[in-house]
Amino acid sequence: MSWPSRRARTFPHGVHPPEEKQFARDVPIEVVPTPAAVAIPLLQHLGAPCQAVVASRATVALGDVVGRAEAPVSAPVHASIAGVVQRESVATLPNGRHVTTVPIKAAGEQLEGQALYDAHFGGDWPLAGLDEIAPAEIVAAAGEAGLVGMGGAAFPTHVKLAPGPRRPVDTVLVNGCECEPYLTADERLMREAALPVLVGAKLVARAVGAKRIVVGIEANKPEAIAEMRRVAPELGIEVGVVATKYPQGAEKQLVYALLQRIVPGGKLPLDVGVVVSNVATAAALARAVLRGAPLTHRVMTVAGHGVREPKNLLVPIGLRLSEAIEAAGGLTDDAARVIAGGPMMGFSVAYLDAPVTKGTSGLTVLAARDLDAEPERACVRCGRCVDVCPMGLLPTRIALAARYGEWELAGSYHARLCVECGCCAFACPSRLPLVQLIRVAKARLAKMTA
Amino acid sequence: MAVAELELPAAVDDGPTAAERFIAGILPENPTFRQLLGMCPTLAVTAAMKPALTMVAATAFVLISANVMVSLIRHLLKPHLRILVFTLTIATFVTIADRLLAAYLYPMSVALGPYVPLIIVNCIIIARCEVCGSKQGPFTAFADAAGNSLGFLIGLGSVATVREILGMGTWFGLPVLPAVVPRWVIMVMPPGAFIALALLLALVNWYQARPKRRAEV
């Protein structure tokens, strides 16, 4: 069964930033050599931090639990290399979280190179018998493996898969849009490891009891669509092509584009009977359930004019950003801005000792020439931001209210529905930092209601 | 503006002296520019100097008479009735002023039209009765009213000067601008009143803020 209509579907508003996928879309995933040390952050997800369970100077093997999740909404972290635990330290993650990390110095036998790649994506993925696995078993495996949403939200997967006695879920959407410019990690994953992705999707559906599974892929990834369509029918999974438009990969927009369901403001896709899962998360779930392997590595893109050899890398969690960049040939002389994630929603970082986390989908390195030299000017109320806002808000009004400290006013313009996708600031002819101002307003409003 | 004054308690203290009241009324607490009181006549009758000055004279007469009168009867006032008494006192003097104007300056009386009776509701007068007249003696009340009248004169005079010179090229009806200079008719019309007062107020605010800014630098 394939997607009923071959016409690309999409959502209202949005923007068309330059796609810039050419940097690494045709570069196969490369395994990064085991680094001398990694630093495992104890908080890589949305929720409570883990408690460290290994003492300094203890020896750990790949996949050993380093931090245990003790709160309901939390996820354990595991050693991503074999080695010796060092004294705890702190690190500021790209998203601004200041967390305790457990450094591990490499020692002993390491799983490396092709063997590591095969452990992740190669080998056999049994298609039969998936329906016999108990949902609880899947949820437990996801919890033990420390699975979190790998598209960036980093919400613990076992919590998402066990929504409790709420409305029944009928559809699982697998998010393969990767609408952020520059990033190609998900595309490579779909092209190289379609089977684990789809098996994982099947497991997600099994866990939540959904009958229908749809993979959503943007039209600008024909090879990925072809590969997924080759494998999907075997598993009864539909592959839906959506228009190439940003932010196609945002949950609510994807749900609308593929299913024409509108997620009410302040609610989750769950409330309309949908669970959305990123392709990388699905692949990791397949590995966790069928191979019992925890989440220790992830695929990330390092691309942009600012790196010498743009690549897609399979990296251990806790790798320093600088080492990931070195693996991609290092920074060029005119590199100006390093962004953890894609350029639309990613966070700029300047201190490159920060560790890679489960949610780091890539590093975009912009050169000076990629950056805009236009100065900020006064808002001329042209309404461009209104035209592009996928949430149908009035970004300029919220931002202006935030600038003048009129928090209630900002709230009355539905500031809290903003998903910070960046369309408004991308389209703004006056180059106002709209998203930043809206985030200020959101933070303030959250504080006021707290 | 007037609200704050109306809410003030009928305090027992003696307050500023007559001289202080007089001086304060002229510039530091200028009714037009500092307290923004009596805006209606400031806008309505300032198209030219003559009606403006007539207005000031009528207002001054009422202000002084009412303030002194209120001061004389201040010990008889009951708090909840005082505003009513003030208003009726003022209304009486306004009627007198109106009749005097009609008798001796008929053209002016016609020109000012309803704005003479509207003196009754001029906030300056109620504010002065409330702040000074109802609390201090007749002499202080007189000084206070006189000072505020002078302040009102400055306010109306400056607005009227700007409007008459720009709008008609005259001052007190005497030509001051050569005929080649174009007349800005807008200045003698309602929008001109608002704009002239707005800019004069801005000028005063700017001047007030100036020394402070210097001290900072």
Add this chain to the structure above:
Amino acid sequence: MTGETMALVGLGSGVMLLLAVVGGAVLGWADRRFFVPVDPRVERINRALPGANCGNCGFVGCGEYAEAVAAGGTALTLCAPGGPAVVGALAAIMGVEAEQTWPYRVIVHCTATTGMRLRRHPYQGEPTCTAANLVTDVQGCIYGCLGLGDCERACTYDAIHVVDGVAVVDYTKCTGCGDCVDACPRGIISRVPFKTDRILAVGCANQDFGNDVKAVCTIGCIGCKACAKLAPSLVMKGNLPVIDYDKYEPGFDFLPAIDKCPAESLVWVGTPSPKDLEALADVEMPVRAEATFDTTVDQTEWRG
């Protein structure tokens, strides 16, 4: 005077009298019919308050605060602009005995000037602390002052300024209203009772381990606990000493503790005006704003 004039005057007076009687009767009836009881103290408290409607007390305006005070159960000391004089007046109206207390002032828990902060990076974006606080790596220390002056803009009294990259309080102007405490996104300003002209303060907010502090600041507190051993009102909270100002003894000799500090984290701040120290006829100040050292950059959800 002719009879006609007399008659006219009589008629006029009669009309006015009639009006007055009718009006008076209607209003008198309405006064009883529409009577709404009001606590007379509300009016008096309203008069005693400054009427600035600044909202520092946490109520919508002076009027609402007055009602809350009159209703009882609300502290009399919430009016920052009014100061001790207003507290005294309110106490007199409410018939409460005034107690001894101290003027409150703010302290900035960061003293590192620009050159002392490490890992600073050029920042392009909205030039306010609150906005910059949402961007990673503006500077290495995620606790310390960002120096973009949100507190300076929030201050009504021109009493706090960013000097060489760090906020410095001008204690000759500070009234302790606490606007800057609310404005600081990093929560490094606290509001404490000043028991002497100059009191000791911890001039650092970094709660990390010593090595991590050294990596981002040349003068930050490394959490060695030396001062806590030497002065009883200094207690360690995690890796940072905190002064308990309720137990603060003005006469205590803090010099050994200060000498022992390997960083430069114990500083003397303040000089409240003598006027404030004299006019101490107020009850205990219950609102004590503690610095939160709140650095969380992103309270909002993360999405993909």
Add this chain to the structure above:
Amino acid sequence: MTAEPVRIAPAPALHVAPGPHLTVSDFTARRMMADVLLALLPVAGVAVWIFRWYAVLQIAVCVAAALLAEALFSRLRRRRAPLDDLSAAVTGAILGLSLPWSAPWYVGAIGAFAAIGLGKAAFGGLGQNIFNPAMVGRAFVMVAFAASLAGGAYVRAEAALPILTQATPLSLAKGTAGAVALPGLWPLFLGNVNGSLGETSALACLVGGLYLCWRRSAAWQIPVWTLAGAAAAAVVANLLDPATPLTVLHHLFAGALFFCAFFIATDPVTSPLSPRGRAVFGFGVGVLVVLIRTLSSYPEGVVFAILLMNSVTPLINRGTVPKPFGGAVELPGGAK
């Protein structure tokens, strides 16, 4: 409030900034203003063709005075004069094009100072003004120097160009009820009539305006609804008073309606933000223009209509906050 741009230092001196880190490359505020100037070219061209040196002089005076005023008022506030954003030039050009050929030079200069000073700088500068600056300036001089700008001022018996000895179409309609022959619709559409510099040719306005809408430098809803509002009001006016010489098409093509619809009403700063608000705004402008033309003593109502609707814009903005995606939607049975 403007952030001082941080100079981009060579690597590895990385710098930080809030996301998004990409911006649309071909669309800037400056480009929008440049678009307006570009779109005004055909209008100005027709003006120069009809009014010759009068037009050149008038536009030059207004633009120069507007730039000077912008520089002066910026200096008063001790700020850098933002002349490079071209907004002052646009204000000057529109003001100039809305003046009659016969207005003395000082009218344009004072109008430009009133426009920039009272209309824009006093409210805080670009983007913060409530009223369309050019129209504030135009209304100011229109009332201040009524003699130089009233209908009669357009006509000069001694003028060298024959067209300048004819009364403007709307003055004709106002002056004598039905008795005179109005110009035909073609001359009105092409612009071969007397009038304010920019308003004579509906065709030129249409060409420039379509360019603006195509570039999306102006919101298409505003001109469409302005013309619709004017047409609707004109239909009503014709029904109520069948004897009037002004047919619906006369209302559309005569006077400054096209110029207003495409260049004045579309000023983004003073018009509503949302598409729905823009429709309301445009319709209001159109109706008011015709209302003032038919009922007040002024032959043309564009200036007042724009200012009146500008004053309503904050209320329109408040009333037309768009519904957020999924905001208040109740799902019909979950799935569709």
Add this chain to the structure above:
Amino acid sequence: MELFANLLLIAVGAALINNFVLSYFVGICPFLGVSRKLDTALGMGLAVTFVITVAGFLSWTLTEFVLRPGAPLANAVWHAVGGPGDADLSVLAYIAYIFVIAASVQFVEMYVKKFFPPLYKSFGVFLPLITTNCAILFACLLIMKEVVGGNWGLAESLTLPIFGGLGFTLAIVLMAGIRVELDLADVPRPLRGAPIALLTAGILALAFLGFTGMGANLKQALTPAAADAPAAVASVEVDR
């Protein structure tokens, strides 16, 4: 029909052409003071409209029956005491009006305080100010002039205050909308507050000039026969 045309003229004249605030400058105090928030402005506008209507009715009653030369009630007493000619009590007008206004405002204040406490809380402090609102006395004076002149009956005397009040409401609501907007603008420091509000009012007044002449043209359109009769709209020749 003619009455209707007359009323329409008075209504349009009072609300738009000669707007109380923007053309006659009456009611400036609340116009500047209570126009910071939209809902309070609307409340104030409607309160003024209500009070002005009540005052208009009372003033018509007073003028018609007591104060105007030859008023029936005054005359009855006058002739009873044997006075010659007609009684003329118009000298009492100002005092009587202000008394009536003050009393009715106080009545409204007590009424609102008792039955609409939230409304009282939001603009209760401004209710006493309505007493000193020139718009109300101004409307009374206009009505007196026309009633004494024998031009107006009760219908006209009620139309003027109602639409004058609505015109005031329109102006103050527009102003409030603009001022809320200006809270988000970087207005130059010396202009902040009253000056920018006055400037805005000036531009509004400029815009309202667009309605000039509408009365005469409307009258011509409505009553072609009476084209050359003087306009019924009361006009004050101060600033023309």
